[in-house]
Amino acid sequence: xxxxxxxxxxxxxxxxxxxxxxYGAISLKDNLAVIDDDKCTLCGACVSSCGFDAILLRKDKxxxxxxxxxxxxxxxxxxxxxxVQSIAYELLGEGRKLADILGVELSAVILGxxxxxxxxxxxxxxxxxxxxxxxxxxxxxxxxxxxxILAGLIDQxxxxxxxxxxxxIGRALIPRVAIKVHTGLTxxxxxxxxDEEKRILLQTRPAFGGNIMATIICPNHRxxxxxxxxxxxxxxxxxxxxxxxxxxxxxxxKMPASRTSVLKVVEEITSMVKLTEADIIVSGGxxxxxxxxxxxxxxxxxxxxxxxxxxxAAVDSGWIPYSHQVGQTGKTVAPKLYVACGISxxxxxxxxxxxxxxxxxxxxxxxxPIFKVANFGIVGDVFEVVPALTKKLQETCGK
Amino acid sequence: MNIIVxxxxxxxxxxxxxxxxxxxLIREGVPSIINPFDMYAIEEALRIREKLGGKVTxxxxxxxxxxxxxxxxxxxxxxxxxxxSDRAFAGADTWATxxxxxxxxxxxxxxxxxFCGKQAIDGDTAQVGPGVAExxxxxxxxxxxxIEEIDDKxxxxxxxxEDGYDVVETSLPAVFTVVKEINEPRLPSLKGKMRAKxxxxxxxxxxxxxADEKNIGLNGSPTNVVKIFTPPARTxxxxxxxxxxxxxxxxxxxxxxxxxx
Numbered sequence: 001x002x003x004x005x006x007x008x009x010x011x012x013x014x015x016x017x018x019x020x021x022x023y024g025a026i027s028l029k030d031n032l033a034v035i036d037d038d039k040c041t042l043c044g045a046c047v048s049s050c051g052f053d054a055i056l057l058r059k060d061k062x063x064x065x066x067x068x069x070x071x072x073x074x075x076x077x078x079x080x081x082x083x084v085q086s087i088a089y090e091l092l093g094e095g096r097k098l099a100d101i102l103g104v105e106l107s108a109v110i111l112g113x114x115x116x117x118x119x120x121x122x123x124x125x126x127x128x129x130x131x132x133x134x135x136x137x138x139x140x141x142x143x144x145x146x147x148x149i150l151a152g153l154i155d156q157x158x159x160x161x162x163x164x165x166x167x168x169i170g171r172a173l174i175p176r177v178a179i180k181v182h183t184g185l186t187x188x189x190x191x192x193x194x195d196e197e198k199r200i201l202l203q204t205r206p207a208f209g210g211n212i213m214a215t216i217i218c219p220n221h222r223x224x225x226x227x228x229x230x231x232x233x234x235x236x237x238x239x240x241x242x243x244x245x246x247x248x249x250x251x252x253x254k255m256p257a258s259r260t261s262v263l264k265v266v267e268e269i270t271s272m273v274k275l276t277e278a279d280i281i282v283s284g285g286x287x288x289x290x291x292x293x294x295x296x297x298x299x300x301x302x303x304x305x306x307x308x309x310x311x312x313a314a315v316d317s318g319w320i321p322y323s324h325q326v327g328q329t330g331k332t333v334a335p336k337l338y339v340a341c342g343i344s345x346x347x348x349x350x351x352x353x354x355x356x357x358x359x360x361x362x363x364x365x366x367x368x369p370i371f372k373v374a375n376f377g378i379v380g381d382v383f384e385v386v387p388a389l390t391k392k393l394q395e396t397c398g399k
Numbered sequence: 400m401n402i403i404v405x406x407x408x409x410x411x412x413x414x415x416x417x418x419x420x421x422x423x424l425i426r427e428g429v430p431s432i433i434n435p436f437d438m439y440a441i442e443e444a445l446r447i448r449e450k451l452g453g454k455v456t457x458x459x460x461x462x463x464x465x466x467x468x469x470x471x472x473x474x475x476x477x478x479x480x481x482x483x484s485d486r487a488f489a490g491a492d493t494w495a496t497x498x499x500x501x502x503x504x505x506x507x508x509x510x511x512x513x514f515c516g517k518q519a520i521d522g523d524t525a526q527v528g529p530g531v532a533e534x535x536x537x538x539x540x541x542x543x544x545x546i547e548e549i550d551d552k553x554x555x556x557x558x559x560x561e562d563g564y565d566v567v568e569t570s571l572p573a574v575f576t577v578v579k580e581i582n583e584p585r586l587p588s589l590k591g592k593m594r595a596k597x598x599x600x601x602x603x604x605x606x607x608x609x610a611d612e613k614n615i616g617l618n619g620s621p622t623n624v625v626k627i628f629t630p631p632a633r634t635x636x637x638x639x640x641x642x643x644x645x646x647x648x649x650x651x652x653x654x655x656x657x658x659x660x
Contacts, residue, residue: 002490002617020627022410022521024429038462042490042617045627057490060618140565143529143539168560172541175493175529184494184621187524202625208412208521215626259538260569263555268563276561280659304660322544322580323563328412328520329435329579337659347412354633358659360650366640375636376653378646388647396651397660 002059004042006033010054020049022208045214065182067160070222073099074159076150077110077122077130078141078169084110084118086235086277087165091228092126093236094192095163098201101194104160105129109153111146113139123244125236130244131157135251140265141169142258143176151180153249159223161201163192166227178225184218186226190355192233201226211351230276231334268323275324280306280337283326283353286313287342287363287382294320296386297341303393309333309353311343327352339389342382345370362386400453400511400551400571402444404477405500405531406437408461408468409521433468436516439577442584444514445476447549453511454478458503460488460496466600474587474595481507485604490617493522497530499615502608504535511551513574517542525576532574539574540567544581 013031020026025039026046033054035046047055075091077084092108099106108127110118112134119130133149154162154177162177164170166188178185191204195217201224204215218224275281282301284294294308301308309326310319326333328348338356343349345361345368353359354373361374362385371377378385411432433441444455457472459465460483469480483503491499504513513532518525525541532539544564545557553571557564559578587595605615613619637653639646654660 003486024410037486038464040489041461044490044624048626048628057617059490059623143541147533168542168558171525172529172539175497175526176533176539178526179494179497179530179533182494182621184492185526186622187493187522187526206630207523208410211412211629213628213630214624215628216622217625218622221621259573260540260567262565263568264566265560266563266566274561322578323559325579337654351412358654358657359633366638371638372635373633374638376650377635377638378643378650379638379640380643380646384643385647388643389650392644392647392651393660396655 002042002057004035004040005056005058006035007054007056008032010052012052012054014051016051017046017049017055020046022212045212065221067220067222070158070160072104072107072157072159073102073161074107074109074154074163074223075127076162076164076170076174077108077118078165078167079110079112079115079118082112082114082118084121085165085167087167087170087228087230088122089125089235090230090233091163091165092122094228094233095161096126096236098161098192098194101196102160102199107131107159109150111138111149119246121238123246124238124240124242126242128244130246131249132246133249133251137258138251140262141173142260142262143172144260145255145258146173147176147180148255151177154181154223160199162223162225164225164227166229170227174225174227181223183221183223183225186216186218189226189228190232192226192228200224229334268321275307275309275326275331275333278307278333279335280304281309281326281333281335281353282306282339282341283309283311283343284314284320284341285311285343285349286317287344288314288319289342291319293383296383296390300339300341300386300390300393303390303397304337304339306335306337311349340370340374341386343370344368345373362389400447400451401509402447402453402455402512402514403504403507403510404437404440404444404455404457404472404514405527406441406457406459406468406472406516407434407519408432408459408465409434409519412520431464431468433471434516434519436518436520436577436579438516438584439579439581440514440516441472441475441477442582443546443577444512445585446582447512447546451549451551456481456507458500458507459483460491460499460503469600470595470598471587473598474591475585476588476591479601480598481601481603483608484602487605487612487616490620491615492620492622493524493526493530494621495615495619497527497534498619499608499610500527501531501534502610503603504531506603506608511571512549512554513572515574515576517576517578528574528576535574537572537574538569539576540569541576543575543577546575546581
């Protein structure tokens with residue numbers, strides 16, 4: 001059985017490991033670190049925090065699966081109504097970098113119906129090969145058939161890396177595929193790199209709502225699979241002169257029928273711009289005092305060409321639908337600009353938006369926690385500041 | 400219809416504080432709670448039981464202190480609680496966790512629906528629900544925001560998407576992972592609290608569920624964490640007080656300088 005140990009000769013009792021433990025399982029006793037087995041989950045977070053190599057995480061020898069013969073970088077290209085989603089172009093942009101470092105081909109996989117144009121678009125954005133499976137039953141995403149087909153293609157062609165968007169589709173599909181092909185999967189990565197010496201994918205992701213970052217590897221299984229957060233990687237630019245192979249994979253008619261079926265697709269986002277796609281988001285919180293005042297938020301969002309978000313307090317009060325909620329129990333966003341109006345900045349809200357490039361906060365309380373993360377804070381009445389800001393922006397941008 | 404709810408005990412982030420000197424999280428003494436999304440899963444299971452009858456069993460994996468979380472679910476009204484607890488389970492990534500939970504579920508047996516929260520707030524992976532569905536070879540619907548119809552054989556549910564929702568029909572048994580919008584979790588009743596106090600949680604070790612040692616814990620985990628670090632903390636910028644128009648002009652100027660507008 002694997003275990004963890006403090007090497008007492010090396011431990012200096014500095015306590016650096018204490019704060020690294022997400023489970024509060026380490027304490028200091030007689031100037032030495034002590035791990036409480038009842039709390040420790042062997043997550044390994046403490047190992048790299050120790051400057052003295054005093055923490056030893058012992059992993060039993062495991063049978064290594066044969067990882068030779070796996071080559072190439074794959075991206076799963078999500079489509080809706082035959083149109084490739086922008087996340088797929090972001091994956092191709094990142095996948096190209098990884099493939100070039102490894103000196104291998106970059107391929108895309110697309111499942112759908114009427115996807116000829118989509119295949120051409122994927123080639124233009126950098127795919128050397130496109131594996132395309134087209135069938136009327138694949139038009140809408142359905143968990144099981146998609147997983148069976150993708151896992152089958154992976155088993156057949158053995159890519160060393162498979163990337164997928166961390167979207168609602170990607171995060172439902174890819175975990176099933178990873179279990180089927182028996183490999184590791186890292187969720188919601190925000191940075192990818194290659195350890196060139198070992199040819200290993202270094203997958204970095206936020207945990208605890210972005211309060212810590214973890215770099216994860218999958219050393220003994222292939223492919224190395226990761227979902228990648230939307231709007232973090234740069235899209236591959238289109239080049240219509242690019243050449244690539246489109247490999248039409250026949251749909252296996254013997255495939256068992258899907259046990260789920262989509263009866264209806266409903267669109268309900270009320271604003272013009274989707275929250276997770278938006279470069280600019282203007283959010284309102286408890287300080288907006290009522291649903292009617294969200295008009296001010298909408299006007300400001302419009303002047304910036306942005307989307308409307310909200311804090312949990314505003315959603316729970318019924319002022320705006322849940323689909324607009326930013327934060328721990330809502331959506332995690334990372335726009336270029338985030339404007340928080342009448343939001344105090346509880347930790348649950350901050351973890352959902354603190355990776356924005358620039359944050360503006362408007363609040364009447366100068367001690368509100370939101371100001372600690374804001375690049376620009378305005379202390380004042382939202383009902384005065386927000387309209388003034390809207391007006392100034394309209395004058396400046398002419399919108 | 401019998402229902403199984405998979406829950407996770409997580410550190411309560413509302414209590415997470417930042418050490419001003421080192422800019423790292425202070426986690427000592429942070430209380431543990433049931434993962435907030437799992438509360439909606441428990442509530443939905445109880446509501447279906449009230450409609451269709453049957454039994455609700457809560458299942459978790461972790462060290463003995465997780466019994467507290469399971470007892471909280473009992474106090475809300477769950478019938479039974481099972482904890483997979485064995486040092487051999489420790490260090491599991493989502494692959495090994497999905498495997499262990501699916502083995503526990505097979506041992507519990509006889510279920511129509513398995514509920515999970517859409518993700519846990521500590522790891523944020525959202526991978527274990529679909530992983531369990533795959534190991535059990537049953538269908539799944541993720542991000543469920545409403546159960547429109549349910550009987551012993553099938554269900555019609557609403558799956559939240561980026562643009563709205565899909566109405567999905569599925570055969571049962573199935574795994575549903577739920578979002579916050581699905582319900583408002585109840586508070587524990589006095590009767591429930593009394594029951595939880597004396598309730599004896601069933602504890603199963605790896606051998607009890609017939610788990611293959613190669614597939615559990617750190618050994619069974621294809622992924623390893625190689626580095627954990629704290630991202631540079633955001634530091635506050637300019638704080639503008641006083642005249643509104645001057646403040647607004649300063650902000651717009653700043654946005655122009657940073658080429659955001």
